[in-house]
Amino acid sequence: MVLTSERRVIGNRVLLTLLVVAVASAGLLPFASLSPNRLVSGQPVMLWQALVGWQLAAFALISAVLLIAAVAKPLNARRSQWLALIATLPLLALDFLVLGDYAHRALADASPAARVSQGATFWVLLFVSALVAIDALQRLRLGLAKRALYGAAALAVVVILFSGDLLSPLSIMREFANQQDNFVDQLIRHLLLVGGALLPALVIGLPLGLMANRRARLRDGLFSVLNVFQTLPSIAVFGLLIAPLSALGRAVPWLGELGVSGIGVTPALIALVLYSLLPIVRNTYSGLAGVSNGTLEAARGMGMTPRQILWKVEIPLALPVILSGLRIVTVQAIGLVVVAALIGAGGFGAFIFQGLGQYAIDLVLLGAIPTIVLAVIADFALQMLVGLSRPPGTRQGSKS
Amino acid sequence: MIELKGLTKTYADKNVVDDVSLTLDTGEFGVLIGPSGCGKSTTLKMINRLIPLSGGRIILNGDDVIELPAEQLRRRIGYAIQSTGLFPHWSVAQNIATVPQLLKWPKSRIDDRVDELMAMFHLDAAEFRHKYPHQLSGGQAQRVGVARALAADPEVLLMDEPFGAVDPLTREVLQAEMKRVHQQTGKTIVFVTHDMDEALQLATRIALLNGGKLVQYDRPIELMVKPENDFVREFIGQADLGLKLLSRRFVHQYQREPSLEHHATLPGLDHCWQLDAAGSPIALEGARLDDDNEITEVKPEWTATPDMSMKEALSRMVWFRVMVLPVIDENGKLIGEVGMQGIMGIESDIVAESGLNAGEQAS
Numbered sequence: 001m002v003l004t005s006e007r008r009v010i011g012n013r014v015l016l017t018l019l020v021v022a023v024a025s026a027g028l029l030p031f032a033s034l035s036p037n038r039l040v041s042g043q044p045v046m047l048w049q050a051l052v053g054w055q056l057a058a059f060a061l062i063s064a065v066l067l068i069a070a071v072a073k074p075l076n077a078r079r080s081q082w083l084a085l086i087a088t089l090p091l092l093a094l095d096f097l098v099l100g101d102y103a104h105r106a107l108a109d110a111s112p113a114a115r116v117s118q119g120a121t122f123w124v125l126l127f128v129s130a131l132v133a134i135d136a137l138q139r140l141r142l143g144l145a146k147r148a149l150y151g152a153a154a155l156a157v158v159v160i161l162f163s164g165d166l167l168s169p170l171s172i173m174r175e176f177a178n179q180q181d182n183f184v185d186q187l188i189r190h191l192l193l194v195g196g197a198l199l200p201a202l203v204i205g206l207p208l209g210l211m212a213n214r215r216a217r218l219r220d221g222l223f224s225v226l227n228v229f230q231t232l233p234s235i236a237v238f239g240l241l242i243a244p245l246s247a248l249g250r251a252v253p254w255l256g257e258l259g260v261s262g263i264g265v266t267p268a269l270i271a272l273v274l275y276s277l278l279p280i281v282r283n284t285y286s287g288l289a290g291v292s293n294g295t296l297e298a299a300r301g302m303g304m305t306p307r308q309i310l311w312k313v314e315i316p317l318a319l320p321v322i323l324s325g326l327r328i329v330t331v332q333a334i335g336l337v338v339v340a341a342l343i344g345a346g347g348f349g350a351f352i353f354q355g356l357g358q359y360a361i362d363l364v365l366l367g368a369i370p371t372i373v374l375a376v377i378a379d380f381a382l383q384m385l386v387g388l389s390r391p392p393g394t395r396q397g398s399k400s
Numbered sequence: 401m402i403e404l405k406g407l408t409k410t411y412a413d414k415n416v417v418d419d420v421s422l423t424l425d426t427g428e429f430g431v432l433i434g435p436s437g438c439g440k441s442t443t444l445k446m447i448n449r450l451i452p453l454s455g456g457r458i459i460l461n462g463d464d465v466i467e468l469p470a471e472q473l474r475r476r477i478g479y480a481i482q483s484t485g486l487f488p489h490w491s492v493a494q495n496i497a498t499v500p501q502l503l504k505w506p507k508s509r510i511d512d513r514v515d516e517l518m519a520m521f522h523l524d525a526a527e528f529r530h531k532y533p534h535q536l537s538g539g540q541a542q543r544v545g546v547a548r549a550l551a552a553d554p555e556v557l558l559m560d561e562p563f564g565a566v567d568p569l570t571r572e573v574l575q576a577e578m579k580r581v582h583q584q585t586g587k588t589i590v591f592v593t594h595d596m597d598e599a600l601q602l603a604t605r606i607a608l609l610n611g612g613k614l615v616q617y618d619r620p621i622e623l624m625v626k627p628e629n630d631f632v633r634e635f636i637g638q639a640d641l642g643l644k645l646l647s648r649r650f651v652h653q654y655q656r657e658p659s660l661e662h663h664a665t666l667p668g669l670d671h672c673w674q675l676d677a678a679g680s681p682i683a684l685e686g687a688r689l690d691d692d693n694e695i696t697e698v699k700p701e702w703t704a705t706p707d708m709s710m711k712e713a714l715s716r717m718v719w720f721r722v723m724v725l726p727v728i729d730e731n732g733k734l735i736g737e738v739g740m741q742g743i744m745g746i747e748s749d750i751v752a753e754s755g756l757n758a759g760e761q762a763s
Contacts, residue, residue, distance in 0.1 A: 298485025300450055301558075302498050302548075303474030316489050391489030392532065 011072035011080055014135045019066050022128045030119035032099060034106055037113040038171060038360055047121050050102040055094065062091050066132070078140070085136035085150065088129040093157050095125040100166035107169050115171035117362055144387045151380055171362040172369075179351065179366065187370065190347035193265070193337045197272030198330060205277050206322070209284020210310075219285070226278040234271060234336055238343045241267035268340035275336060276329040283325025287318030319389040327382035334375045338367070348374075401426050401461055402447065402556060402588065408455035409442050409612075417442050418612035419456070424605060426461075429582050429589045431599040434609035435635070440592045443609070444558055447590060448477045461555055475499055478549030478557040478587075482564045484541045486533040492518075492544050493529040499552040517547040520581060539570035546578070550585070559591045563598070575601055596636055600624075600644055608632055620648050643711050646743070651713050652706035654743065655727045655736035662686070671724060673698075679733040687723040687739075696722060703728050704738055713738055 010016055026047045035042025051059070068074060069084040103116040133154070137147060167173050176183060212219040232240075246262030249255055260266045291314050299309045341349025348367040355363030402424045409417040417439040424430040432440040445451040447458055449470050458465045465473055478499075486495050493514050500510045518525045521543040533541055542562060549557055563571045563578075579602055582589060593599055599606050600620050607617045608631075616628040624645055627633040636644065662672050662685070671687035674695075681698045688694040702720040704713045704727045713725055717740055724739035 292483070292485075294481060294483030294485040295487060296485075297450065298479065298481060298545075299487070301448060301474060301479030301481070301485075303471045303502055304498075305471050308502070313487060392491075 009072055010070065011077060012070045012084070012135075012139075015066060015070040015084055015132060018128045018132055018135075019063065019070060022125055023063070025121045025124035029121045029124065031121040032102055032119045033117045034110075035115050035117070035171075036111065038115050038175075038362065039358070042115065042117060044119060045102070045106075047098075050098055052101070055098050055101070058090070058094055062087055062094065066091075081136045081139045084132055085140065088133040088136075089153060089157055091125065091129040091132075092154065093161065095122060095129070096158075096161045096167065100161070100170065103167075103169040115174070115362070116169060117171045144384060148384055172365050175360070175362045175366045179363075183351075183366070183370075186346060186348055186350055186367075189345075190334070190337055190371075190374070193268060193272065193340065193345060193347055194330065194333045196265075197269050197276055197333050197337075198326070200269075201273045201276035201280055201329060202326070204273070205280030206284055208277070209281045209322075210288065212281060212285040213288040222281065223278075226281055229274040230278045234275070234339050235342065237271040237274065238267055238340070241270060242343070245270075263343045265345050267343055268337070268345035272333050272336055272340070276333060279325045279328045279332070280322075283321050283328075284318070287321030287325075288314055290321060291317045317391065320386050323382065323386045323389050327379060327386060330378045330382060331375050334371060334378060338371055401459075402430075402590065403459040404443070404447075404456065405459070406456035407443065407446060407453065407458065409439070409446060409451065410454040415454075416612050417446070420607075420609070420612075420614045421456075422607055422614060422617045424588060424590065426588050427586045428604045429591065429602055430605045430607065431591045431593060431603035432607050432609060433593055433596065433599045433635075434615075436594060437611075438609040439612040440594075440609050441560055444560055444590060444592045447556070447558055448474045448479060475503055475552060476555050478552075478554035480542075480545045480549040480557070480559045480562045482561040484533070484545035486536075486541055486545060486548070488533050491530050491532055492523070492536070495533070495544055496548045496551050498548055499554075503552055505552075513551060517550060520550075520584070521547050521577065523547070537570075538566045539574060542566060542570075542574060543577070546581070550581075550587070555588065557587050557589045559589065561592055561594070564593070564595075571598075578602060597644070597647070600648055608635060610635075621645070624648075643714075646714055647709050647711040649710040650706065651704045651708045651710060651727055651738050654710060654713075655704075655706065655738045656742065658726065658734050658737045673726060673734060673737070675734060678731075680728070681726040681734045684722065684724070684726070688721060698726060705729075706735075710738075710743065714740075714743060 030044030031047040031050050032045040033042035034045055048056075065087045066084060069080040069087070075083065099116075099118055099122055106116055107114055133150070137150065142150075161167065168177070208222060212222055242262035245260060245267055249260040249262070249266075252260075295313060295317070296309065299313045304312065337345070337347045338349035338352060341347050341353055348371045351367030352364050353367075355361065355365075355367065404420055404422050407417055407420040408415055416437075420439075420443060422430075432443055434440050442451055446453050447460070447465065449465060453466065460473075460476070468476075487498070490498075496514045496517055497510045500513060505513075514529070515525050518528060523540065523543060528536075528540070528544075533544070536544065546557075546559070546562065549559070563574050566574065575598060581587075582602075591599075591602060603620050605617065606620055606623050608615045608623065610631055616623060616632050618626070623632065624636060624641060627636065658681075659672050660675075662670055672685050673681045674683040674685065676682050681703070683698055684696045686694070688696060699720075702716045702722060702725055704716065704725040706727060706729075716725060717723065723741075724737050726734050727736040727738055729735050
């Protein structure tokens with residue numbers, strides 16, 4: 001009885017919880033911090049101290065809208081979810097806007113070395129808007145096109161906010177300004193490392209997955225070997241590779257000229273390929289194994305050649321699972337490349353370790369945040385690709 | 401025509417198919433039947449070489465199947481299985497077009513053939529062409545599976561327990577449809593089942609296997625009236641043998657001139673039909689089980705047609721408590737009658753057999 005009467009009042013517990021978290025964070029945790037220079041930790045600034053009047057009104061309005069979406073009564077469930085989904089965009093924008101606006105005002109009459117950094121409440125509001133959006137998207141079960149449209153809208157909001165000089169006084173943006181050329185170099189390097197690892201991993205992993213599917217006897221051995229790679233800590237692998245690779249680079253001069261050495265890109269790529277193999281091989285194998293025996297028997301009985309069965313039946317049916325594997329390794333590789341900066345491979349990890357060394361937190365974030373953004377974009381894009389690769393008529397969102 | 405000569409399949413020194421020889425003429429509906437593990441599916445799959453032969457030969461219209469490339473052989477043979485094996489990522493039309501595509505037919509010919517087959521299986525092309533297998537019911541999916549097997553007009557159609565996984569009601573409909581399609585196309589069919597009723601309803605020849613050996617290969621009627629041994633007798637089942645026999649016989653074999661006036665002296669003819677101006681029966685005087693003098697109004701539920709099985713005719717007599725049914729043509733005109741006494745009246749099984757053949761060829 002209690003449960004049902006509660007249900008009638010609260011429509012969406014997840015949304016309500018997130019709202020409570022956001023309000024509690026605004027009351028208890030700092031929104032920003034103000035420090036005299038980049039190396040000392042700053043004075044906490046609470047959200048209400050950073051706000052001006054119209055911003056407070058906007059926050060109140062968005063909170064009220066989300067509250068209406070969270071309770072059961074005035075709107076039905078689907079409308080509530082749409083309302084929550086749309087409200088995340090102004091919330092996202094407002095979060096950045098208040099921070100940028102506060103930084104402009106706070107630094108106007110401060111010394112040039114003074115810095116404004118984002119605080120816990122800024123992050124909480126950012127994650128709350130992301131989680132509200134994810135929750136609403138899942139409940140609405142939108143089709144691919146609408147999900148992609150929302151993703152593009154959120155990206156557009158962020159791009160517009162960063163394109164002006166609204167956020168330029170922020171400490172992290174000043175680090176960015178200092179490192180601008182370097183940043184683009186490291187971005188390209190990061191992407192090249194990820195791509196350079198995924199391509200050989202696919203070239204090796206796809207045939208291995210096919211082999212595991214065809215030769216049951218090889219399968220167990222193959223998976224135990226790949227499992228060992230997966231369990232080794234990445235730093236240990238980098239360390240283990242230093243000695244043999246530098247020996248190889250010295251022993252075979254033309255390899256050395258190609259850049260094979262104990263540190264740098266070569267060991268990073270080798271480790272990344274090894275880590276990527278298991279998910280690719282496993283997903284290729286299980287995608288192929290998921291094709292029903294009846295379908296395969298019919299394909300043979302119809303007179304398809306083994307090659308036709310592979311390309312016309314098995315691969316199209318296994319593709320969503322194979323691409324899910326690619327999605328896992330892409331996100332994993334984007335994260336692992338950060339660690340590869342330790343052995344001098346470059347990428348966003350370089351900022352992180354440099355920042356750690358200098359105790360400059362904003363430099364660390366300059367490496368960490370783009371890495372997270374890259375991972376989220378790659379995950380979202382590959383998720384779309386997985387959806388598109390599903391056999392027509394079975395895609396999520398289409399009626400059957 | 402398919403000839404199996406000394407066909408043998410050995411797994412781990414055990415003959416799962418043991419020296420099976422039989423000939424199935426063009427246009428026959430052959431059923432391989434037996435308890436599970438008797439080798440019936442293995443035999444079927446050796447015909448299109450999904451399972452390699454251990455010994456013996458299979459001759460398909462004069463060609464030894466071993467001498468043909470496997471893929472080329474399979475494109476000459478239609479194949480339908482229990483799980484349908486429809487390609488889940490292809491539409492109904494694409495599924496049906498599988499073998500014509502492999503044979504590189506021109507597109508317009510493929511489209512025409514797909515429409516033709518969908519019409520044959522009563523699948524509305526506008527509605528079903530672009531549906532995907534997961535959107536079909538079990539019966540619809542099985543129809544598409546059989547249509548796909550027939551697409552390239554194969555010389556032979558192999559069916560491996562195609563109706564084993566659908567509900568009993570749908571199975572009956574599909575069996576009736578299969579019978580019609582066989583008569584329409586005149587295809588040679590090899591059909592595997594473990595269901596004797598299904599075999600008796602569909603087959604023109606039944607091969608009963610046990611432990612890999614061919615026990616008896618005969619027409620359905622002969623299997624019933626001249627079983628080779630106790631195993632055959634037992635497998636057919638003795639409890640309702642009479643009804644099984646009647647299920648293979650048809651009203652046109654039993655019907656006689658309708659009685660249009662009372663013949664009180666002749667046994668079984670002391671009734672008479674009342675007709676309307678068009679010659680359709682409207683009432684029956686007498687011949688009730690419970691009351692001989694009753695006048696019974698003729699209802700469509702207890703009329704018979706010449707191609708109705710005698711089992712069904714008998715069932716209607718019992719249910720509607722009449723000793724005799726009117727036999728009507730497609731216009732509803734009275735053309736004969738079939739009675740309780742007549743059921744016993746077939747002289748010999750040789751008569752039944754020849755009558756049966758005439759009937760099957762005529763329809």
